[in-house]
Amino acid sequence: MTYAAGLVAILAAVWLLLSGYFDKPLLLGLGAVSVALVVFISLRMRIVDDEGLPVQLPAGLVRYLPWLVVEIVKANVDVALRILRPSLPIRPRVIRVRAGQRTDVGRVIYANSITLTPGTVTIDTEGDHITIHALTEEAAAGVLSGEMDRRVTRVEGRG
Amino acid sequence: MILEIVSSVFVIAGAIFAVIGGIGIVRLPDFFSRIHGAGITDTLGAGLILTGLMFLSAEWTVTVKLVAILALLWITSPTATHALANAALETGLRPGVDETEEATSSS
Numbered sequence: 024m025t026y027a028a029g030l031v032a033i034l035a036a037v038w039l040l041l042s043g044y045f046d047k048p049l050l051l052g053l054g055a056v057s058v059a060l061v062v063f064i065s066l067r068m069r070i071v072d073d074e075g076l077p078v079q080l081p082a083g084l085v086r087y088l089p090w091l092v093v094e095i096v097k098a099n100v101d102v103a104l105r106i107l108r109p110s111l112p113i114r115p116r117v118i119r120v121r122a123g124q125r126t127d128v129g130r131v132i133y134a135n136s137i138t139l140t141p142g143t144v145t146i147d148t149e150g151d152h153i154t155i156h157a158l159t160e161e162a163a164a165g166v167l168s169g170e171m172d173r174r175v176t177r178v179e180g181r182g
Numbered sequence: 183m184i185l186e187i188v189s190s191v192f193v194i195a196g197a198i199f200a201v202i203g204g205i206g207i208v209r210l211p212d213f214f215s216r217i218h219g220a221g222i223t224d225t226l227g228a229g230l231i232l233t234g235l236m237f238l239s240a241e242w243t244v245t246v247k248l249v250a251i252l253a254l255l256w257i258t259s260p261t262a263t264h265a266l267a268n269a270a271l272e273t274g275l276r277p278g279v280d281e282t283e284e285a286t287s288s289s
Contacts, residue, residue, distance in 0.1 A: 041250070043243040099226040102218055103199060106206040115215050117277055138260035141221040145260075146214070146267040146277070156267065156277050158210075158218045 026071045027062060029078055034058045077128055083178030090174060095140055098165075102141040102158060113158050122151050123172050129179040136171055185237050192234030200227030213270055214277035217263060224259040228252070 038054045039045065065071050073079070105112055124130045134145040134153055142162030147154035157163035165171075199222055206219020232252045239245045 040243065040246045043241070095225050095229075099199065099222055102206070103202045103222055103226075106202055106209055106219060106222075111209060113210070113215060115212075115277060134264065135257070135260040138221070138263050139225055139256060141218050141225060144214070144217050144221070144267050145264050146271050156214045156217075158215055 026073070026076050026078070027066060029076055030062055030065060030071055031058060033076075034061055074126075074128060079180050080128070080178060083180055087174055087178045091136055091139070094171070098140045098142045098162065101161070105159065114160050116157050116160070116163055117146075117154060118157060118163050118167065119152055119154050120166055120169075120172070122148075122153050123169075123176050124151075124179055125176075126179060129175060132178065133172060133175040136175060137166060140165075189234045189237035192230050192237065194234075196227050196230030196232075196234060199223070199230060203227055212278045213275060214267065217267055221259075221263065224263070225256070228255055228259075 035054070035058055038058060042050065042054065044050045044054075062071075065075070122130045122133050124133055130148070130151070130153075134148055137143050137153070137155060138145045140162075142158045143166055144156045145153050146156045155163075155166055157166065203219050203221070203223030206222060207216050210216045210219050229252060232248050232255075236245050236248050239248065
């Protein structure tokens with residue numbers, strides 16, 4: 024029931040922010056009906072749980088995202104400079120690392136973070152091992168250092 | 183005026199990164215390394231352009247929408263990239279690599 028209440032709050036906030044209507048009773052009423060309908064359908068589909076609505080994540084994400092954005096910018100500049108250099112200094116390689124996260128959501132965040140960072144792309148996942156294609160030795164070393172893995176595990180909480 | 187200059191700087195920088203991503207797709211040797219080039223356009227190219235537009239938005243609701251677009255883009259683009267790379271791997275395309283190594287992260 025807590026998750027249902029949370030879903031109502033989030034849907035209402037999204038509706039208000041996207042529509043920008045705060046003082047039109049008819050439209051607000053229709054918005055409320057939409058929210059009620061979505062919550063009803065979600066409850067019937069039994070997708071209102073800790074995976075559909077990961078309330079434990081935002082607190083950790085607030086600390087993780089700024090770090091991730093800085094890493095993405097650094098990696099972007101590095102790969103961009105390599106692309107522009109006439110000698111094209113790349114050394115593609117494939118590495119396999121262990122994802123230390125407990126939950127599927129955590130592993131998805133980790134694998135997507137790796138792909139989001141230019142220079143490394145997650146090409147395969149099986150169980151808690153992920154296979155990564157790295158464009159350069161430095162990019163591969165960055166993943167192997169395990170810092171991102173630790174930070175994502177911390178986002179998951181209780182770890 | 184100042185906002186317009188800041189906005190222009192971001193949008194132009196984003197456009198430059200988008201073009202570099204395109205150059206990367208052409209210059210890099212094989213499918214798997216070309217994905218990295220496309221990644222530049224997806225992340226910093228789109229990110230900088232959207233950030234630049236945020237400085238110009240007259241209403242704060244527009245800024246909220248731009249943030250939502252950026253968040254959606256940064257969640258869906260790696261997912262799509264992974265789907266693409268995994269599909270290539272599953273159908274038997276092997277990345278051209280200098281060396282393959284087994285390794286475990288230190289955690």
